[in-house]
Amino acid sequence: MRKIAAAAAAVVAGSAVLAVTPPASAATIVVEQVYSRTVYESGDQFSCPEGMVMTGRAHTGDENRPTTYWCSRVLIDGVQVQVHGGDWSSGVRENRSTFTAPLDQVLVGRWHQGDENGLTRYRTAALYWQGRQVRITSPRWSGGVKESSHNVHAGPGEVMTGRSHxxxxxxxTKYQFGLVTFTG
Structure with missing residues (x-):
């Protein structure tokens, strides 16, 4: 009987030790806007510079007018994440389109050709820090804005993950944003 009681006490003691072990701490994540570029909407292929992701877009007028893109660096505990860009998506017809990046990926480029009946392509990327993939969580869509007169940016800690028009x-036009998440 004493052996059973001692074993039970050891299990309880072991559980207590496990219960007081602090959980893995969350990393400090900073999304820092550092680049913007204005291009003509139709025909100009745009990609963020190496190591950056899309966090904003503004457009004025029709397809012959300028579009501005904002790109940001993502830092985790002060170290920049690696951005592994993929291929361009197949084209979607602009005037009735919704595009969202694959799970845990972000937008890093956009390319539109023609007017609203033309095709739009997107380039996505996965983010890595210290060899582990960074998660993109809590997707949310922005409110609708008029395509010919808008300026939309991601919120704190967010990156662009989709667009609908x-x-x-x-x-x-609406934008999807996701929260950069990493638990060390």
Whole structure:
């Protein structure tokens, strides 16, 4: 009987030790906007510079007018993440399109050709820190904005993960953003 009680006490003691062990701490994540570029909407292929991801876009007018893209570095505990860019997506017809990056990926490029009946392509990337993939969580869509007159940016700790558009330059555009997440 004493052996059973001693074994039970050891299990309880072992559980207590496990219960007081602190959980893995969350890393400090900073998304720092450091680059912007303005291009013409139709025909210009845009990609963020190496090591950066899309965090904002502004557009004025129709497809012959300028679009500005904002790109950011992502830092975890003060060290920049690696951005592993993929291929361009197949084209989606702009005037009724919704594109979202694959799970745990972000947007790093966009390419539009023609007017609202033309094709739009997106380039996505996965993020890595110290050899481990960074998660993109809590996806949210922005409210709708008029394509021909808007300026939209990700919130704190967020990156761009998708875009939706309907109609011509007077139609509605929405953006999907996700939260950069990493637990060390």
């Amino acid at each position: 309907s109609g011509d330059e007077n139609g509605t």
